Amino acid sequence: MKLVDITLPLETSENQDLWKKEAARMLGIKPDTINQLRIHKHSIDSRQKTIKVRLRLEVFMGKDFPDPVVLRPHLKELPDNAPTLLIVGCGPAGMFAALEAIALGCKPIVLERGKDVFHRRYDLPKATLHGHIEPDSNYCFGEGGAGTFSDGKLYTRADKRGPVRKVYETFVAHGAPEKILIDAHPHIGSNRLPKVVTAMRQSILHAGGQVHFSEKVVHFLIQDSKIIGLQTAQGKEFLADAVILATGHSSRDIYKMLVEKAIPVEQKPFAVGVRIEHPQPLIDQIQYHLSHGQPRHRLLPAAKYSLATKIDERGVHSFCMCPGGYIVPAATENDEVVVNGMSLSRRNSAFANSGMVVTVEPEDTQMYHATHGVLAGIAYQKHLEQTAKQAGGHGQVAPAQRMTDFLSGRLSQTLSKSSYKPGLRSSQLDQLLPSGIVDRMKTGLQKFGNTMKGYVTDEATLLGFETRTSSPVRIPRDSKTLEHPTVENLYPCGEGAGFAGGIASAAIDGMRCAQAAAAKINNK
Numbered sequence: 283m284k285l286v287d288i289t290l291p292l293e294t295s296e297n298q299d300l301w302k303k304e305a306a307r308m309l310g311i312k313p314d315t316i317n318q319l320r321i322h323k324h325s326i327d328s329r330q331k332t333i334k335v336r337l338r339l340e341v342f343m344g345k346d347f348p349d350p351v352v353l354r355p356h357l358k359e360l361p362d363n364a365p366t367l368l369i370v371g372c373g374p375a376g377m378f379a380a381l382e383a384i385a386l387g388c389k390p391i392v393l394e395r396g397k398d399v400f401h402r403r404y405d406l407p408k409a410t411l412h413g414h415i416e417p418d419s420n421y422c423f424g425e426g427g428a429g430t431f432s433d434g435k436l437y438t439r440a441d442k443r444g445p446v447r448k449v450y451e452t453f454v455a456h457g458a459p460e461k462i463l464i465d466a467h468p469h470i471g472s473n474r475l476p477k478v479v480t481a482m483r484q485s486i487l488h489a490g491g492q493v494h495f496s497e498k499v500v501h502f503l504i505q506d507s508k509i510i511g512l513q514t515a516q517g518k519e520f521l522a523d524a525v526i527l528a529t530g531h532s533s534r535d536i537y538k539m540l541v542e543k544a545i546p547v548e549q550k551p552f553a554v555g556v557r558i559e560h561p562q563p564l565i566d567q568i569q570y571h572l573s574h575g576q577p578r579h580r581l582l583p584a585a586k587y588s589l590a591t592k593i594d595e596r597g598v599h600s601f602c603m604c605p606g607g608y609i610v611p612a613a614t615e616n617d618e619v620v621v622n623g624m625s626l627s628r629r630n631s632a633f634a635n636s637g638m639v640v641t642v643e644p645e646d647t648q649m650y651h652a653t654h655g656v657l658a659g660i661a662y663q664k665h666l667e668q669t670a671k672q673a674g675g676h677g678q679v680a681p682a683q684r685m686t687d688f689l690s691g692r693l694s695q696t697l698s699k700s701s702y703k704p705g706l707r708s709s710q711l712d713q714l715l716p717s718g719i720v721d722r723m724k725t726g727l728q729k730f731g732n733t734m735k736g737y738v739t740d741e742a743t744l745l746g747f748e749t750r751t752s753s754p755v756r757i758p759r760d761s762k763t764l765e766h767p768t769v770e771n772l773y774p775c776g777e778g779a780g781f782a783g784g785i786a787s788a789a790i791d792g793m794r795c796a797q798a799a800a801a802k803i804n805n806k
Contacts, residue, residue: 283348284309284341285322292326292581295335305341318342325466326582331571333582353455355481357384360490364389365803367796368512368522370499370536372396373427374785375528375776377479379792380486380493381452386800390491391520393512395498395533396424398483399476406431409611410703413677418498421612421622422532422750425495426479429785432610432624435602436468436786444790452789456481459627467586471627499536502543508770524771524799528792529778531753532614534660536778540757541657545769549647549659550756550780553601554666555639555723556711556744557609557621558685559700560737565605565634568736584629587636587737589730596718598726601637601751606630609702611678612750618667619674619681621702621745633701637748638727640719647754659754666715670746673709681709685742688712689724698743711746756780764798773799 288304290297298319306313323338342348367383369376372394380390395418396402402424405416422428429435436450450462453470457478462468470478483493501513503521511521529536540547562585566578569585578585584606590599602622606629612622623635642662650661673681680702684694694708712720731738757774759766759781766772775781775795782788 283346284343285338286341287336287338289327289334289336292333292335292579295337295581301337301339305339309341311343315343316341317344317346318348320348321464323466324464328570328582328585333570333579335581351460353451355455355485357381357485357489359488360384360387360389364490366391366522367799367803368393368520368525369528370512370525371427371528371530371533371776371778372425372483372493372495373528373530373776373788374429375427375778375782375788375792375795376526377426377482377486377792378449378452378789379526379528379775379796380491381482382793382796383800384486384489384491386796386804388523388796388800388803390486391522392486392491392493393497393499393514393520394425394493394495396420396495398425398495399430399479403431403476409613409678413679413704415611415613415616415678417615418496420614421610422530422614425483426475427530427785427788428532428612428622428750430475430479431472432612432622435604435625435784436462436470444794446786446790448793449786449789452482453478456485469625469627469629471629472624473626500539502539502545504543504769507768509772523803524773526773526775526792526795526799527757527779528775528788528795531777532750533778537657537660537755541655545766546758547656548756548758549644549656549754551641551643552659552663552754553597553599553639553641553751554663554747554749555601555637555715555719556746557623557635557748558638558742558744559609559633559635559698559702560739560742562606562632562634564736564739564741568734584634586634587734589733591726591729593722593725596643596722597641598722599639601639601748603634603636604629605634607633607635607701609633609635609700609745611680611704613667613678617671618664619670619678620667620747620749621680622748622750631701635701637751638723638744639748639751640722640726642719642754646718657755663749663754666747666749669714673714673746674707678704679707680704681711681714681746682706683709683711683744684740685727685738685744686740688744689727689738698741700743700745702745706743706745709746711744714746752783753778753780763802764795771799771802
């Protein structure tokens, strides 16, 4: 088998005879010597008016025939005396840590504060339709983590961190579409991920692991600077040989508990801003070079974009762009409003949305440091979220402003239609956000408008606020052992610990922490 890259015009990109012809030309062979072709990678290049499709093909020749690709869970059942590994959090970091632990002969015991995906989905309409947040079961907390019901995109630049392909193959083995193995920007979708997550949990259980829902960790059991277990709000104690802390970026009570226990944590940069919503046809028009009203080609997905610049030593960039998506309420308490984006697998909503955020450095949160210390960044986030709640007025109604009015510093007299179900209230986001965020965002938006002609428009709406891009706190760990430097057998992991940023990178970090913990446990 050989790999070959070919490029075809969009209109002929499905013609497999052309695939064979181009592959043969690239390899300097005759087309009839090729037995079979299989797509290894697929991407769309829309930078020029003539849109092209780039294909990386697996070429099989002579007596070489491809083996059928059948991915299935293949974990062996654990022995009764397997060492135990406690995992806090059932998001991607926690679930992949559990699967990896089983493969390495350790019994994972996963403690999740929220509900399983089946019951969790009944709590989400309470937020979207009735404006009420269930504190432990929402878009952030529950089985599968934040990504399960808020998009499920897998694209990552974390190839150097570990086996991204293994992550994708694990998802496919548990029911995700095989397409994620070849797409340049793979995406599962919030309508499909719950079934995949459920299947992953069943793999953990069938092999002898445990998954406990509605078990919120409230106390670390530490003896002689070693963590030996955890206590939950239900009054239960769980003991284990090691603990992986994979709580996600919104478990603020965990950070507070660490500080109260004098377990070192540190501030780190994060980003805050707004969520911007455009009509999807407008983004299609800009990205695919279409004339006004011209529909996109049937082979083209809903168009996406990625924008980034630096203004006054602070990054300004789009975040978690959701083509054909929806904006959802991502708060974890009822005194705050937080917005995030998601897409279903088809990405067929009439709207495109993206976070538009500005980097916040630790020195930008000094006004909260005297009272909150190392948790000043969380206080900064919380203040913005409470401000959004007050401006929205009630429930999960979000303050909003047309992009052009934001740039001009005026209240929007009307607002465009939106995918955000709790509703919008016209507000001057340019007065609610800190001036350093507003000034940099205005400059960034104007710059992006020059890059993407038509991006700055009266049709675009800004919703407040996007604050949960990442954790403002890092839980330190040794670069080699991955253990916390002052608490033995504690392994900070994933987004909540500040070592990942998305589903794929969190999954990779979960596997790495499981490997590190298992290596120590098995060598005792």
